[in-house]
Amino acid sequence: MKELIWLVPLLPLVGFLLISLGKSYFSKSLAGILASAMVFGSFVISLGVFFDVLNGDGKQTTVTLFEWIATADFHVNIAFLVDSLTSIMLLIITGVGFLIHLYSMGYMHDDEGYAKFFSYLNLFVFFMLLLVLGDNYLVMFAGWEGVGLASYLLIGFWFKNQPYNDAAKKAFIVNRIGDLGFILGIFLIYTTFGTIQYSGVFGGALNFTENDPTIVAITLLLFVGAMGKSAQIPLYTWLPDAMAGPTPVSALIHAATMVTAGVYMIARSNLLYSLSPDTLGFVAIIGGATAVFAATIGIFQNDIKKVLAYSTVSQLGYMFLALGVGAFTGGVFHLITHAFFKALLFLGAGSVIHAMGGEQDIRKMGGLKKYVPITYMTFLVGTIAISGIPPFSGFFSKDEILAHAFQVNPIFWVLGVLGSMMTTFYMFRLFYLTFMGTFRGTEDQKHHLHESPKTMTIPLVVLAVLAIVAGFIGIPHVLGGNHWLEHFLAPVFKQSEIYAHGHKLTHSTEYVLMGVTVTITILMILFARTKFVSKGYVPADDSVKQGFIPRLLANKYYVDEFYNAIIVKPLNGLASFTYKFLELKGVDAIVNGIGKLVVFISGQARKLQTGNTGFYIFAMVIGMLVLLALNLFNK
Amino acid sequence: MGTLQAIPLNHYIFLSVILFSIGVIGVLLRRNAIIIFMCIELMLNAVNLLMVAFSAHHGDGSGQVFVFFIMAVAAAEVAVGLSILIMMHRNTNTTDVGFLNKLKF
Amino acid sequence: MTQYVFYFLSFLAILSALMVVFSKNPIHSVLYLVLTFFAIAGHYLLLNAQFLAIVHIVVYAGAIMVLFLYVLMLLNLNVDSEPVKKNWVKFAGVLSGGLLMLTLVATFHKAEATPLIQDNPEIGVTANLGKILFGEFALPFEISSVLLLSAMIGAIMLSKKEVKK
Numbered sequence: 001m002k003e004l005i006w007l008v009p010l011l012p013l014v015g016f017l018l019i020s021l022g023k024s025y026f027s028k029s030l031a032g033i034l035a036s037a038m039v040f041g042s043f044v045i046s047l048g049v050f051f052d053v054l055n056g057d058g059k060q061t062t063v064t065l066f067e068w069i070a071t072a073d074f075h076v077n078i079a080f081l082v083d084s085l086t087s088i089m090l091l092i093i094t095g096v097g098f099l100i101h102l103y104s105m106g107y108m109h110d111d112e113g114y115a116k117f118f119s120y121l122n123l124f125v126f127f128m129l130l131l132v133l134g135d136n137y138l139v140m141f142a143g144w145e146g147v148g149l150a151s152y153l154l155i156g157f158w159f160k161n162q163p164y165n166d167a168a169k170k171a172f173i174v175n176r177i178g179d180l181g182f183i184l185g186i187f188l189i190y191t192t193f194g195t196i197q198y199s200g201v202f203g204g205a206l207n208f209t210e211n212d213p214t215i216v217a218i219t220l221l222l223f224v225g226a227m228g229k230s231a232q233i234p235l236y237t238w239l240p241d242a243m244a245g246p247t248p249v250s251a252l253i254h255a256a257t258m259v260t261a262g263v264y265m266i267a268r269s270n271l272l273y274s275l276s277p278d279t280l281g282f283v284a285i286i287g288g289a290t291a292v293f294a295a296t297i298g299i300f301q302n303d304i305k306k307v308l309a310y311s312t313v314s315q316l317g318y319m320f321l322a323l324g325v326g327a328f329t330g331g332v333f334h335l336i337t338h339a340f341f342k343a344l345l346f347l348g349a350g351s352v353i354h355a356m357g358g359e360q361d362i363r364k365m366g367g368l369k370k371y372v373p374i375t376y377m378t379f380l381v382g383t384i385a386i387s388g389i390p391p392f393s394g395f396f397s398k399d400e401i402l403a404h405a406f407q408v409n410p411i412f413w414v415l416g417v418l419g420s421m422m423t424t425f426y427m428f429r430l431f432y433l434t435f436m437g438t439f440r441g442t443e444d445q446k447h448h449l450h451e452s453p454k455t456m457t458i459p460l461v462v463l464a465v466l467a468i469v470a471g472f473i474g475i476p477h478v479l480g481g482n483h484w485l486e487h488f489l490a491p492v493f494k495q496s497e498i499y500a501h502g503h504k505l506t507h508s509t510e511y512v513l514m515g516v517t518v519t520i521t522i523l524m525i526l527f528a529r530t531k532f533v534s535k536g537y538v539p540a541d542d543s544v545k546q547g548f549i550p551r552l553l554a555n556k557y558y559v560d561e562f563y564n565a566i567i568v569k570p571l572n573g574l575a576s577f578t579y580k581f582l583e584l585k586g587v588d589a590i591v592n593g594i595g596k597l598v599v600f601i602s603g604q605a606r607k608l609q610t611g612n613t614g615f616y617i618f619a620m621v622i623g624m625l626v627l628l629a630l631n632l633f634n635k
Numbered sequence: 636m637g638t639l640q641a642i643p644l645n646h647y648i649f650l651s652v653i654l655f656s657i658g659v660i661g662v663l664l665r666r667n668a669i670i671i672f673m674c675i676e677l678m679l680n681a682v683n684l685l686m687v688a689f690s691a692h693h694g695d696g697s698g699q700v701f702v703f704f705i706m707a708v709a710a711a712e713v714a715v716g717l718s719i720l721i722m723m724h725r726n727t728n729t730t731d732v733g734f735l736n737k738l739k740f
Numbered sequence: 741m742t743q744y745v746f747y748f749l750s751f752l753a754i755l756s757a758l759m760v761v762f763s764k765n766p767i768h769s770v771l772y773l774v775l776t777f778f779a780i781a782g783h784y785l786l787l788n789a790q791f792l793a794i795v796h797i798v799v800y801a802g803a804i805m806v807l808f809l810y811v812l813m814l815l816n817l818n819v820d821s822e823p824v825k826k827n828w829v830k831f832a833g834v835l836s837g838g839l840l841m842l843t844l845v846a847t848f849h850k851a852e853a854t855p856l857i858q859d860n861p862e863i864g865v866t867a868n869l870g871k872i873l874f875g876e877f878a879l880p881f882e883i884s885s886v887l888l889l890s891a892m893i894g895a896i897m898l899s900k901k902e903v904k905k
Contacts, residue, residue, distance in 0.1 A: 611739030613732050614825070618663055621836050628843045642746050642786070648848050650750050650783075654757055656841035661761035663833030666825055669812060670766060673773050676804065677757055680780055683796075687864075691787040696863050696872035699792055703873065706799050707884045711891030713804050717811050718895040724815055 002052050005063050005080050008045050008090060009129040011038040015122035023115035029105075031115035035122050036101035042129070043094035050087040060084075060491065062135050062199075069138075074190070081135035081198060085332065085492045089132040089264060092339050096256045097125045099459035103347050104248040106455035107354060111246075117157060121252070124150035128257050132264055136197040137186045140265065144182065144229065147258045148175045154253065155245040167241040174238040178228015185221030192218065202271045202495065211278055219272050219279040223286075226262030231313050232290045232320060237560055239313055243305040247350030250305060255312050255342035260335050263319045267492070270328050274496035284324025284408070288415035291317030293557075295422035299429070300554040302539055303360050304349045307430050311386070312342060314419055318401055325412060327404035328493045329486045333474045334397035336485075340470050341385040341394060344463035348379040351452040351460065352434060356445055362430060363539055367439040371449040374457045376435050378464040383431045385467040387424040387521050393471035399514055400476060406513055407505055417517055424524040432532035433539075440538065478510045647688035654681035668720050668730045672713070679709050746786060753779035770808050777801045789864035 015038035019031045060083030069076040080086075101121060108117050127150055131143025149172075156168030190196050192214050193204040208215050226232070231239040242254050253259070266273055266283070273280055291314045298310035315338050322331035353360055355372050369376045385392040388399070398420065405412035439446060451457065475481020505513075531537050540546065546554065608619075658681060661674030683702045690698025720730060727734050756775040763769045777800045784793035825833075862868055873881060 609739050611736030613735055614663065614666070614829070618833065618836065621659055621663065621840060625836060625840050625843060628840070628847065632843060632847050642743060645848065645851055646746065646750075647783075648851070649845060650753070652841060652844040652848070653754055656837050656844070657754070657757040657761060659840055660834055660837030663837060664761060664825065664830055667766060669808065669815075670760075670769055673760060673769060673808065676800075677760065677773065677776065680777065680800075684780055684783055687784055687787050687789050687792060691789065691863065694863055696869060697876070699789055699864060699869055700873050700877050702789075702792055703795065704877075704880060704884055706795065707888060710799055710804060711888055713807060714891050714895045715898065717807060718898040720811065721814070721899050730815060 002049055002061055002063065002082055004045050005049055005082055005133070006065055008042045008049070008094070009126050009133060011041045011045075012122040012126040012129065014038065016119050016126060019115055019119035019122065023119065028114050031118045032101070032105040032108075035118035036098060036105065038122060039094055039098045039101050039125055042125070043091070043098050046087065046090035046094045049082060050091055053082065053084055053087045054488070064135075073194075076136055076138045076196065078139060079135040079197075080133040082133075083492055084488050084490075085264075085267060086132055088332070088336065088489070090129065092336060093125065093128050093132065093257050096339050096343050096463075097121075097128075097252060099462055100248050100252045100256075100343065100347070103251075103350070103456050103459040104246075106453045107248055107350055108246060113157065117154075117246070120150055120153045120157070121248075124154065124253060124258075128261070131261055135199070136195075137189060137201075138196055140268075141179075141182060141186060144225070144261060144265075145179065147253070147261065148172060148179070148229070151175075151242070151253050151258055154249040155242045157245055157249065161244075164244040167238075167244040171238040171242050174235050175228045178225045178235050181221045181224025181228070183225075185218050185225065188214065188218045188221060198268065201269075205271050205275060206495075208275055211276055215272055216276040216278050219269070219276045220282070222265065222269060222272075223262075223279060223283055226265055226320075227286070230259045230262030230316050230320070232262075232286050232317065233293060234559075236290065236294070236313050237563065240306055240309040240556070243303070243309050247305065247346055247353060250309070251343045251346035251350070254309065255346050256339035259312065259316055260319070260339070263316070263323065263331055263335050266320075266323050267328050267332055270323075270493050270496045273323070274326070280324050280326065282324075284321050284405075284412055287317045287320030287322070287324050288405075288412055288419075289317070290314065291321060291419035292415055292422070293317075295419045295426065297553055297556045298426045299422060300539075300550050301426075302363055302554075304352065304362050304365075304430065304434065305346075305360060307362075307426060308342070308345055308349060311345075311423065311427065314423060315342065315386070318398065318416065318419065321405060321412060321416060322401040325401075325404045325408040326496075327401055328496065329474075329489050330397065330400040330404055332489060333400060333485055336473075337385070337393040337397040337467070337470050340463055341382045341392075341467040344378060344382040344460065344467055345386065347456070347460055347463065348375050348382060351375040351456055352379075354452055354456070355449050356441065357448045359441065359445060362433045363541070364441045364445075365434045365439070366437040366441075366538075367435070368449070369435045372451050374451060374460060378457075378460040379431060379435065381464040381467055383427045386427055387525065388420060388517065389521060390518065391468075391471060393467055393469070395518075396471035396474050396476070399517065400474065402517060403476075403505060403510055403513060406509075413513070417520060420517060421520055421524050424521050425528050428525050428528035429532055432528060436533050437536055437538075476510075478507050478514075644688060644692050647685060651681045651685035651688070654678075654684070666731050666733055668723065668732050669717075671732065672716055672720070676709065676713070679705060742786065746783075749779050749782045749786070752776075753783070766812050767809070770805060770812060773808075774801050774805050777805070784864075787864065788862075791864065791866040791869050 012035075015035050019034060023031055060081060062079050062081050064077050064079040066078055067075070068078050101118070104117065104121065108114050111117065124147060127143045127146030129143070131140050131147060134140040134143060152168045152172040155171055156165045158164050186196060189201055193201045195201065195204075205215065228235040239254055239259070243250055245253075273283070294310045294313035294317060298307050298314065301307045301310060315334070319331045319334050319338070322328075322334060351372060352365065352368060352375060355368070355375070356365065359365070381392070385394040388395045390396075398416075402413055402416045402420075405416050472481075474483055474485040476483055545551075552558070655678050658674045658678035661677065662671050665671055665674070683705055686698045686702050686705075690696065690702075723735070724730055753776055756772045756779065759772040760769045760776065763772060777796065781793045781796045781801075784790075784796060
């Protein structure tokens with residue numbers, strides 16, 4: 001099946017082309033079916049590839065398609081690397097992608113841009129697959145940029161609304177800032193190793209000592225790219241704004257796949273990162289800080305999607321924290337479980353918004369439990385999973401991260417637990433305010449309330465099941481499991497094992513840590529329940545002036561305003577200055593001046609054509625004279 | 636014959652040059668088209684003279700033959716040129732070349 | 741002896757050329773030009789170009805100048821209708837012509853003043869010239885007849901009055 005690997009990205013690409021070029025020729029629903037079928041086809045082949053890899057004990061193979069760039073020193077092929085990490089990512093992307101395509105068929109049903117939406121979704125899946133399949137940094141970067149493009153197209157999907165366009169632009173531009181770091185990293189890789197193919201780079205990396213400045217520089221630059229794409233501090237501001245896009249977009253791109261590209265990139269380059277513990281420390285600090293920071297903001301958000309957005313930023317922080325403490329498998333594990341339960345939560349939110357006829361403010365919801373039972377059940381599963389209650393999946397992945405964090409530095413563990421506390425709190429706050437209590441919306445909305453169609457609820461159920469059982473692929477030894485995922489991914493990360501720091505924890509320490517986290521989680525759930533259900537507390541309306549801390553957090557620490565003042569306004573000022581002086585008075589003046597000069601000269605020269613024959617003869621005589629004189633003086 | 640030995644070629648060259656320059660001055664100076672034409676004939680004759688002188692100097696007959704042809708061409712040119720002049724006079728009722736200045740910027 | 745003849749003829753030629761250019765009356769200019777042609781014919785005789793001298797007088801003085809006179813008298817030009825150029829233009833013209841002369845003279849004044857030693861003094865005799873003309877230059881001779889024919893047709897075509905319907 002590995003020979004057919006090229007079909008995996010090709011099918012969505014074909015879907016994109018067919019739908020975008022032919023959408024005026026076939027019916028609307030055909031676009032949705034075609035797109036979903038393409039992704040399903042990719043999923044089937046990815047399954048085949050996965051079993052191939054499984055049977056081959058995770059050996060990696062490279063499938064070269066064709067030569068892309070062939071210059072004197074620089075060679076890049078379009079080639080796909082197939083190993084355990086790739087196959088897992090393929091399954092996630094195509095599997096969750098397929099479920100979201102299915103969901104979109106119901107959610108976007110009444111939208112006039114229905115076919116365009118599916119063409120963009122397919123385009124996104126194509127680029128994401130390219131990103132994870134590439135066997136060199138340039139193909140990955142091509143996919144990296146491509147998903148940024150697809151993200152822009154999809155965030156600004158309802159383009160008639162100017163704030164949505166601004167959000168799309170913001171996403172693209174902030175991503176671009178990160179991409180600058182990524183590109184510089186690739187340049188540095190090329191000059192250091194002479195190649196950008198993974199095999200060449202990782203082979204050459206073994207010759208470097210720990211914390212070699214070049215490797216540290218490379219890893220830092222690549223991480224800057226990850227900061228942008230995976231929304232870490234300080235380049236996270238685009239993700240909450242990206243909620244302007246339709247909810248399936250948020251589920252697919254900003255929860256399950258695109259934002260995890262940074263995690264994948266670091267996991268793929270794990271050898272480089274293990275060789276520079278300084279960078280890893282930096283990654284862990286940023287990850288931990290982001291996890292806590294975003295969680296604090298999430299507590300005071302009142303838009304159902306914004307809460308989930310900040311939750312995503314926070315969970316991504318966890319993934320980077322995992323990578324930073326050397327738990328590469330843990331990071332990937334959390335990536336997988338997060339894909340399931342976050343996509344579930346977003347799709348559930350979409351279902352709620354669909355039922356509420358477009359309302360997204362949770363203060364106007366409440367008591368939806370009896371109106372949308374399936375959504376209620378699945379959303380509950382997602383909330384429990386993200387809080388980390390065993391035996392749901394979130395528990396296993398989060399626990400692994402926290403254990404490794406404690407191994408490296410207990411402070412990281414404290415940060416992780418803090419974040420976990422706040423995650424539980426705001427997620428259950430969201431859940432209780434939306435589904436419990438009494439309905440706080442208008443009468444019109446009440447009549448509109450209905451459960452979503454099957455095409456939307458089936459993906460919810462599937463994802464809920466996955467959110468429950470996904471944890472079992474990584475049951476740690478301390479609980480009696482054999483951690484299948486760790487074995488499966490071992491070939492990818494084994495080279496980094498040599499550089500692993502930190503000491504192993506004893507089983508008793510691990511039990512204590514687990515117990516502490518679970519207890520705190522349950523306490524937070526009870527606290528939330530008391531506040532929001534028993535006491536029926538509802539956050540106040542926007543018109544009521546809040547205290548300093550709630551206002552600070554609800555306005556996301558005014559970070560956007562800060563960036564605006566520090567970066568955006570000076571840049572705009574510089575741009576308008578350059579325009580007024582350098583462009584208009586400088587370049588334009590020179591160019592136009594040359595034009596005017598030519599016109600002037602020709603205007604003067606034209607006066608030679610007097611029409612007076614006598615003058616012409618005179619000119620001839622003068623010419624003759626000059627020639628003869630020249631001849632005379634050149635003897 | 637002895638006469639031919641007396642006058643050096645230089646003299647003929649200078650004579651021809653002077654006649655030619657007078658012709659040029661005439662063309663530049665006069666406004667009457669006919670006078671200009673006559674000055675052109677003067678210039679042609681200066682060249683003719685020079686050619687004959689060289690032909691006699693080198694003993695080559697081609698120079699004189701060429702002069703013969705120049706005369707034929709000059710005759711043809713005068714015929715056509717004067718008819719153009721008459722046309723011009725018919726249209727503008729003058730032979731002043733200063734009136735023919737419409738081809739200007 | 742021939743030198744004096746040469747100088748006299750040259751002086752005559754130059755004087756009448758100047759008078760051609762500077763006469764106010766066009767008829768006077770034509771007559772002076774005829775005089776110039778006679779002077780040049782004299783030079784041809786000095787050079788023993790007998791045939792050319794006669795042909796020169798017949799064609800130029802006899803035909804061309806007569807044609808000029810016809811046209812002048814047809815157009816009935818007088819002294820007072822003679823257009824005159826502005827003074828500074830005249831000055832520029834004389835200056836440039838003079839400069840031209842000066843340049844040409846300067847070019848040639850270093851040339852050696854070798855006396856004429858000719859190989860064949862009889863080259864100008866009609867019979868010899870005829871032999872060369874009809875021998876080597878037979879084709880240009882024939883073509884020049886075509887030239888004259890076309891000139892004739894052209895002159896007639898150009899000056900025909902347009903037939904008014």
